[in-house]
Amino acid sequence: MAAAANTKTWTVLDLLRWTTQHFAERGIDTPRLDAECLLAHALGCDRLRLYVDFEKPVEDAERARFRELVRERGQARVPVALLVGSREFWSMPLAVTRDVLVPRPDTETLVAAALDAFPEREASFAVLDVGTGSGAIALAIARERPKALVVATDLSPAALAVARGNAERLGLADRIRFGEGSLFEPVAAGGERFDLVVSNPPYVAERDAASLAPELGHEPATALFAGPDGTDVLRPLAEQVADFLAPGGRVFVELDPAQAPRVAGWLAEAGLGEITTHRDAAGLVRVVGARRETQTAEAVPSGERME
Ligand SMILES: C[S@@+](CC[C@H](N)C(=O)[O-])C[C@H]1O[C@@H](n2cnc3c(N)ncnc32)[C@H](O)[C@@H]1O
Incomplete structure (x- = not known):
């Protein structure tokens, strides 16, 4: 996601697919769910909204926010709840x-x-x-x-x-x-x-x-x-x-x-x-x-x- 970020238009669905695979490769138990929670947080919407907006391009600033969350989750293994600041x-x-x-x-x-x-x-x-x-x-x-x-x-x-x-x-x-x-x-x-x-x-x-x-x-x-x-x-x-x-x-x-x-x-x-x-x-x-x-x-x- 980082390398191609400046040359490709990334949609919501592209980001979810890329991140799900990235998290799975890093051994995270719930890769798709985590990707959805973090992307929804970066975009300031709820998870259901992502499904409505699958084809929508994600702005650079939002993608930068998301990239940082993905790094913290994937590399530092910070729990999603701490990254988004809440848990049900x-x-x-x-x-x-x-x-x-x-x-x-x-x-x-x-x-x-x-x-x-x-x-x-x-x-x-x-x-x-x-x-x-x-x-x-x-x-x-x-x-x-x-x-x-x-x-x-x-x-x-x-x-x-x-x-x-x-x-x-x-x-x-x-x-x-x-x-x-x-x-x-x-x-x-x-x-x-x-x-x-x-x-x-x-x-x-x-x-x-x-x-x-x-x-x-x-x-x-x-x-x-x-x-x-x-x-x-x-x-x-x-x-x-x-x-x-x-x-x-x-x-x-x-x-x-x-x-x-x-x-x-x-x-x-x-x-x-x-x-x-x-x-x-x-x-x-x-x-x-x-x-x-x-x-x-x-x-x-x-x-x-x-x-
Ligand atoms: C396992 S957490 C549970 C937090 C919350 N009750 C929950 O179920 O999500 C344990 C909590 O007990 C607190 N704690 C640890 N030792 C304690 C003690 N001796 N007396 C009172 N609280 C203690 C910790 O600061 C922590 O907030």
């Missing part, structure tokens, strides 16, 4: 930057499990999202349950700024409070208890870092990695969450399928019952859930707690 999650457009994890479809499994546990749309309940990143989970729940009050926390102030912006753009900011700090720190002082705690914490094992897709190098390490086996955040989360659940409250955490038995064990050891697992679109256990007993822990002898 739970049918909501979310702004994303290099300060946050790009929300993944797998995480919709967690949202679905949490909403199934609170099926009444008009229910009023208190929700805590630990490690909110772009705000994906907190915003999806707030949107689906318009009377829920949500606290969304993160270690990273830069991530919280992105989440706040998303909440404002989606008109949900009045029901979401943001807190900065590790795990339950932001809510510990107030003695708050939640009906629902959700979290997609970092859970990638540091020992796997070398074998990961190059795209992950553009996302924050604190959003991905958690110690040698990936459980440095999951473990304290599972061990402490019971103290922040209201009686009858539920927790759902996203994890690597291989971590599920250990996380279920930590939740049970912390006195939680009704342990459930939830599979993602690939059929893998992606989420573990648990429930605090309806009676207060103090009123129940420990030997009678549900295992």
Whole structure:
């Protein structure tokens, strides 16, 4: 595309074909989709418009913008979402930057499990999202349950700024409070208890870092990695969450399928019952859930707690 750029008239379709082949040769999984997203972004239109305009010539300035995006995607392996600055999650457009994890479809499994546990749309309940990143989970729940009050926390102030912006753009900011700090720190002082705690914490094992897709190098390490086996955040989360659940409250955490038995064990050891697992679109256990007993822990002898 670069060499012939000055001698040939490039149409939308020419650019899509050339770029799709270029991305495929570079081992990108979804070459045509990526080419369409980037060209639509460079032209300031949506993807459907490209199909209407297949034969339309692309101006030099637009092509220069597109060429730069193609270079970043093909060579530097920057994820498309970071190049275009947004990603759709739970049918909501979310702004994303290099300060946050790009929300993944797998995480919709967690949202679905949490909403199934609170099926009444008009229910009023208190929700805590630990490690909110772009705000994906907190915003999806707030949107689906318009009377829920949500606290969304993160270690990273830069991530919280992105989440706040998303909440404002989606008109949900009045029901979401943001807190900065590790795990339950932001809510510990107030003695708050939640009906629902959700979290997609970092859970990638540091020992796997070398074998990961190059795209992950553009996302924050604190959003991905958690110690040698990936459980440095999951473990304290599972061990402490019971103290922040209201009686009858539920927790759902996203994890690597291989971590599920250990996380279920930590939740049970912390006195939680009704342990459930939830599979993602690939059929893998992606989420573990648990429930605090309806009676207060103090009123129940420990030997009678549900295992
Ligand atoms: C895997 S990302 C998930 C982001 C978002 N919830 C999602 O599902 O797309 C994990 C997030 O947890 C945050 N985080 C990492 N360690 C944390 C900790 N100890 N306490 C609170 N947040 C943490 C990271 O900054 C990051 O935003």
